[in-house]
Amino acid sequence: MIRKTLSEVASMIKVENDVTAFADRKIAGASINSRNIEKGQLFIPFKGERTDGHRFVEDAINKGAGAALWQKDVPNPPLHLPILIVEDTLIALQELARSYRNELDIKIVGITGSNGKTTTKDMTTNLLSEKYKVQKTEGNYNNHMGMPLTILSLEETTEIAVLEMGMSGRGEIDFLTRLARPDVVIITNIGESHLQDLGSKEGIAEAKLEIINGLQEDGLIIYIGDEPLLHNRLKSYEGPATVKTFGRTRLNDLYPVEIEQLDNGSKFKINLSDTEFILPVLGTHNVLNSLAAIAAALHFNVSFENIKAGLAKVRLTNMRMEILQGLHGEKIINDAYNASPTSTQASIELLANLPGYKKKILVLGDMLELGPEEEKFHFEIGKSICAENIDAVFTYGRLGSFIAEGAKNIFSEEKVFSYGEKQPLIEELKKHVDDETIVLVKASRGMQLEEVVAGLQ
Known part of the structure; x- marks a missing residue:
């Protein structure tokens, strides 16, 4: 990680104040979170709409931060502390990273x-x-x-x-x-x-x-x-x-x-x-x-x-094709980290082609940030599911209901379940699983479908 004295940092970015008194003080690494600051890190505060990180500068330094940036337009900088006053803390962070990368x-x-x-x-x-x-x-x-x-x-x-x-x-x-x-x-x-x-x-x-x-x-x-x-x-x-x-x-x-x-x-x-x-x-x-x-x-x-x-040795980040086991012996593929039509189609194809299971169940939620045709995208996902290889479809969310409508073109209605709340979905889903079942859970991050996964465990 970056290890520099404050005088060296001041030579890498434009600093507005005199840091002579703290010139030899060292920083090691950088953080934007004062709550888990580590010894020696440079704390970088940001002005937000709801809170201002500059309020936590003194606390961060008391916890062991080596120094902190301070944005010039924020009043009352604590000049008795090792701070570097800059025009904009985000730009200063970026320029410090650029300078360090070039080294x-x-x-x-x-x-x-x-x-x-x-x-x-x-x-x-x-x-x-x-x-x-x-x-x-x-x-x-x-x-x-x-x-x-x-x-x-x-x-x-x-x-x-x-x-x-x-x-x-x-x-x-x-x-x-x-x-x-x-x-x-x-x-x-x-x-x-x-x-x-x-x-x-x-x-x-x-x-x-x-x-x-x-x-x-x-x-x-x-x-x-x-x-x-x-x-x-x-x-x-x-x-x-x-x-x-x-x-x-x-x-x-x-x-x-x-x-x-x-x-x-x-x-x-x-x-x-x-x-x-x-x-x-x-x-x-x-x-x-x-x-x-x-x-x-x-x-x-x-x-x-x-x-x-x-x-x-590959192990993926949690909620990306994560294989888990439920209370009734069912296998669960937790792919609830994110979703788009392309990745959802790939997950459905995966489930359809997996060998060794008597029952395969899809749990799909809203795919976000798809623009004005979002309802059509969801409906088409539902229509594309192969009824020969998938036994039941559960959906969650407003847009998920369009997946359910599309699936009803393929499946009989008793095999398609659509919910606006997670708990009823979980309770119904539990009735359909056993030790020969595999369940795939997929949705955009904002839908938090890992809560459905937790409900099965």
């Missing part, structure tokens, strides 16, 4: 996409860690505030950082990639998330492609070649980077030649090796995510033997 001798892998960013980040980190010292974006620190904090957490001895880049609108990934200056960029896919902000999938594709803007010379672009919105834009790319594609079809540089769905993951082979890989994560879509990670690993000369070892 580091490190390779960066930047990852974006509508779905699968975090999964691909975790997989890429695993594969590269077989050969290098690697750090990654923790949690959801993937935006204009989180990425600077991630960069400031990087150790000087780290060889590769795997950074997730999220967005809600145009220009955000452009900022992040220019800050990180990646050597490899991965675009996992183009889905419907952020249609509300960007208006069309074409707009989403353009926003995701901003990640190329910060790519270093002689870098590598990895993208899903099955996506026409990306392929049509990148097939004529004439920049200095190398371009590699991954996907289902043989038109890609990297593709699976065999996939076998296991009870707790997937077994597969790829076109570039005879190695048989075991991925302890469910879903063909996650095999595809692993191909992007493999392409990045090969770029950094990780052997297939090490790639195999790295994939076998």
